Structures are given as structure tokens and as C-alpha cells.
Amino acid sequence: MPGHPESPARLESVLAALAAPAFAGLVRREAPEATREELGRVHELGYIDAVLAAVPPRGIVELDPDTALTPGSGRAALRAAGAVVMAVDAVVGGSVTNAFCAVRPPGHHAERGRPMGFCIFNNVAVGALHGRAAHGLERVAILDFDVHHGNGSQNVCAPDSALFYGSTHQSPAYPGTGRAHETGVAGNVVNVPLPPGTGGAKFRNAWAEQILPALDAFAPDLVMVSAGFDGHRDDPLASLLLEEADFAWVTKAIGAVAARHARGRLISVLEGGYDEDALASSVQAHVAELMLLRQA
Secondary structure (H helix, E strand, O other), X not given: OOOOOOOHHHHHHHHHHOOOHHHOOOOOOOOOOOOHHHHHOOOOHHHHHHHHHHOOOOOOEEOOOOOEEOOOHHHHHHHHHHHHHHHHHHHHHOOOOEEEEOOOOOOOOOEOOEOEOOEOOOHHHHHHHHHHHHXXXXXXXXXXXXXXXXXHHHHHHOOOOOEEEEEEEEOOOOOOXXXXXXXXXXXXXXXXXXXXXXXXXXXXXXXXXXXXXHHHHHOOOEEEEEEOOOXXXXXXXXXXXXXXXXXXXXXXXXXHHHHHHOOOOEEEEEOOOOOHHHHHHHHXXXXXXXHHHHHO
């Protein structure tokens, strides 16, 4: 949609960044489309069918003021979720240790029966529940450092003590959820709201002192990451002051927990990031750390 911040140029910038020589060793795989059964572990079947039926042959259909469909949106959304399912299969199956899913549209705002905030299907939650249903994993964690709170992901995790959700996010900001008192049925949700203007030191402290100790205690079999880079100081949609080094730090820190409890099994899924240059350099920092984790 012309002028919309969630544009194809975002993914183009990511793929161009990962075409640099430093990333020549990456294994690259084409994403399949998620099946109705895979999506249905998270979303109402009626919602799935209605969204796909609404995809226009031409023009634009607005699902809400932020979320629109164009002719390619249905296939893009199916492949975004399908990429995460495929990554779970590869990581749990042992062919790779970790994976980064370069996908759009993002997913962490999508609720069981409602699109929100540029999101159609909740890609990371679809992958988490696939890990349990298809591979028998008992405990799966979703970590989220996008600048916006992942309300859809939290709604999946909060009532299920075998799922964990941990998030730093700007507050106040869209979508207005993610208060510190939202802790799930068994302390399995940890939210650390950050005020506008927060920089790297307080961001790192939130992870080191609150989220990562709770994740350690949860002892996940698989770690999923909603990797949103819109907390970067140059991003136009929010007001945190993070830099590439902060994203590299949190990636390494999460990976250390995954190594202790989940045999290093970690799957990262692209969420936000709307300044193309900042997004590209942040993804490079993040993926470089994932590559180092494979060698550890």
C-alpha cells in the first residue's frame, strides 16, 4: 500500500544486507505456505478462511486502519508463517542449530480472530505451537524485543503454563498492552515496559535482571524470538534509543540460555523495523551473533 511503513522495501533491505560476504555461509531456504491445520493451532478457522477470502484480485482491502491486504498479501502471510514452521522442523530435527526467518508481514500483534498492527497471522506463535504438536516439545519460550508489545503472542502464552512470553517494549505506545502486572497463569509472562527515550543500558538491564532469569527458571526446550528492530534510535515509529550493539548483545544473551536448556535451539522471526538502513544494519548484527552461537 503506497506510503505504508510495512512495505516490501523492508524485506528487500534485509535480504540485501544478508547478501554481504560475511553471510555467504548461511543456509538459505525458500519458505513454504503454512497449512490451515498449522495456522489453526493459533487462529480461529473461520478467521483464517475469511482473511484469505478477502484478498483482492486487485487494489487494496483494509482489514483495520493499520492492516491492509493487496493481491499478494495472502501468499505472503501464508509463507511468513510457513517459514517459521519450516525453521522449527529444521532446528528441532537437528539439521541446523538456529534460524532467522526473514519474513513479512510481521505477526506478533495478530490475535486468535483478529488482525492488528500490520499483522495477519501470528508467525512466531504458529511456530511455537507447531513445535509442541509436531515434535512433542514440552516447554517453548517466546522472547520479544520489538518496540511494540506483542499482545497476540502474550494472549497465546498467558493461559498456558508450558509456554513463556518475555518482552521489553516502549510504554506508552501501541497497542497499549504489556503492563508489568500482566504475568500469566504461572508467572510465565514477564513484561518490562520502557519509557520513551530509553537507551541501551536500561534495555540490557531489563533483560539481564528480569526476563533472562525468569527464562532460565522456565528451562525451555525451544526458544523463539520476535526480532523487531524498531527500537533503533533511527526508527520513525517509536522513541527508544537502541543501537545495533544492543541487538547483538540481547541475541547473545538469549542464545546463552538456549544453550543451557534447549541444546542451542533458537528460532528468530522478523517483526518490526521501519527505517530501512537501521533495519538492515540491525539484522546484520543479530544474524552475525546467531552465526557465532552455532560455533559455540
